[in-house]
Amino acid sequence: MLYNYSGVVHIHTKYSDGSADLKGIARAAYKSGANFVLINDHDTLKGLYLEGECYMHGVLVLVGSEVTPRRNHFLCYDIETVPSRHLRPEEYVGEVYRQGGFGFLAHPDQKENPLFPGRMHWENWDLDMPFGVEIWNFFSQWMGSFKTVKGLLKSIFFPKALLKPPHPETLLRWDRLGSVRPVPAIAGVDAHGGRQFNWLPTIVSSYLHQFKTLRTHVLTREPLQGDLQKDRRMILSAIKKGRSYLVNHFAGKVKQFSFYLQHQHRCWHMGEEAQHCPGMVFKIELPEKAHVRIIKDGRLFSQSTTRFVRLPNPGPGVYRVEVYKGTFWPRPWIFSNHIYVRAS
Known part of the structure; x- marks a missing residue:
C-alpha cells in the first residue's frame, strides 16, 4: 500500500522575491489543502537558517533553493550551501550532487514574453548527472499566455482557462532522457505572492490562489506521522525518485490516482525500473472517468475514455500517463512520472 500526499513545489518567500515568511506560506498551504511545500528562494537558504524546516499549521515545510543565473535555473534540495550562480551549469549542478x-x-x-523581455530556458540538456525536470510551471505558463496588453487583461481575469499541458518540447526531451536513465519530474508553481508584480489583483498574485493551481502528489510507503526528520526523508526520497504524479487542480482535485506495472505478486510504481518479462500488466485507476492517454517512448501508444485501464503484455519502453478531463473543452488534469520497462 502506498500513501498519497499533495504538495506545492517551487515557492519563493520574502527571503528572495516573494512576499511572505515560512509561517505565511504554511498558512496559505493549509488553506489550500496541501500536505507539504518545497521552498526555492533564489540563491539562498535564508529561510532554513532563520526559521528552519518544520511542521506549521499541519503543513510540512521543507527548504531548498533555486540557482538563478540569467538562464539555466536549477531547483535544488537536500543541500547545505547554494552553489554560485556564476559557475557554469555543469559546475553548479555537479556541486549540488557532490553535496x-x-x-x-x-x-x-x-x-520570452515581449511585454517582459528575458528568457530563462535551459540551453544544455547534456549534463552527465542524474538531474530531474520541472515539466510543468504555472507562472511560466501564465507569463507565456499573453503577448499584448489585451491578452494580459484576459490572463488576469481568466487564469484557469489558460493553463495548458506541459510544453510538448519539454515532454519529448524528458521522454528521450528516460530511455537512458530514470528522470524524475515535478510540477512547479513558481509562486511569488505578488511582490514581483504587486499591481496584479489577488486572483493571480495571492499565494492561496497560486497554491490551487499545480500540485506534485508523492507516494510514500509509510504514512507521515509528524516526525520532521522521518517525514522529510520520505517526501524528498519520493520527489527524487519520481514516485509521484502531477495534478492541475483547476481541472479537479485528486485524492488517489494509481499507475503501476504488475507481474504475479510484484508491482513497480512510478519512477521505478523493471526488467521486461512476459505476463506483465499495466494498471491505471482514475478518481473518475476521463480521457486517458498512454505515452510510450514519447509517442501515443493507447487512449480511451474510462476510469480503469488494464494493458497486458507491454513491451520494453518508457511509459507514462496523461489524463484530460472534459469533452467539449478537454483540460489537462493528471500527468504521471514514467515507469521504465527495460529489455532483458
Missing part, C-alpha cells in the same frame, strides 16, 4: 543533494531543471522551455 548529496538533487535537483531539477527549472522551467526549461520558458518562452
Whole structure:
C-alpha cells in the first residue's frame, strides 16, 4: 500500500522575491489543502537558517533553493550551501550532487514574453548527472499566455482557462532522457505572492490562489506521522525518485490516482525500473472517468475514455500517463512520472 500526499513545489518567500515568511506560506498551504511545500528562494537558504524546516499549521515545510543565473535555473534540495550562480551549469549542478543533494531543471522551455523581455530556458540538456525536470510551471505558463496588453487583461481575469499541458518540447526531451536513465519530474508553481508584480489583483498574485493551481502528489510507503526528520526523508526520497504524479487542480482535485506495472505478486510504481518479462500488466485507476492517454517512448501508444485501464503484455519502453478531463473543452488534469520497462 502506498500513501498519497499533495504538495506545492517551487515557492519563493520574502527571503528572495516573494512576499511572505515560512509561517505565511504554511498558512496559505493549509488553506489550500496541501500536505507539504518545497521552498526555492533564489540563491539562498535564508529561510532554513532563520526559521528552519518544520511542521506549521499541519503543513510540512521543507527548504531548498533555486540557482538563478540569467538562464539555466536549477531547483535544488537536500543541500547545505547554494552553489554560485556564476559557475557554469555543469559546475553548479555537479556541486549540488557532490553535496548529496538533487535537483531539477527549472522551467526549461520558458518562452520570452515581449511585454517582459528575458528568457530563462535551459540551453544544455547534456549534463552527465542524474538531474530531474520541472515539466510543468504555472507562472511560466501564465507569463507565456499573453503577448499584448489585451491578452494580459484576459490572463488576469481568466487564469484557469489558460493553463495548458506541459510544453510538448519539454515532454519529448524528458521522454528521450528516460530511455537512458530514470528522470524524475515535478510540477512547479513558481509562486511569488505578488511582490514581483504587486499591481496584479489577488486572483493571480495571492499565494492561496497560486497554491490551487499545480500540485506534485508523492507516494510514500509509510504514512507521515509528524516526525520532521522521518517525514522529510520520505517526501524528498519520493520527489527524487519520481514516485509521484502531477495534478492541475483547476481541472479537479485528486485524492488517489494509481499507475503501476504488475507481474504475479510484484508491482513497480512510478519512477521505478523493471526488467521486461512476459505476463506483465499495466494498471491505471482514475478518481473518475476521463480521457486517458498512454505515452510510450514519447509517442501515443493507447487512449480511451474510462476510469480503469488494464494493458497486458507491454513491451520494453518508457511509459507514462496523461489524463484530460472534459469533452467539449478537454483540460489537462493528471500527468504521471514514467515507469521504465527495460529489455532483458
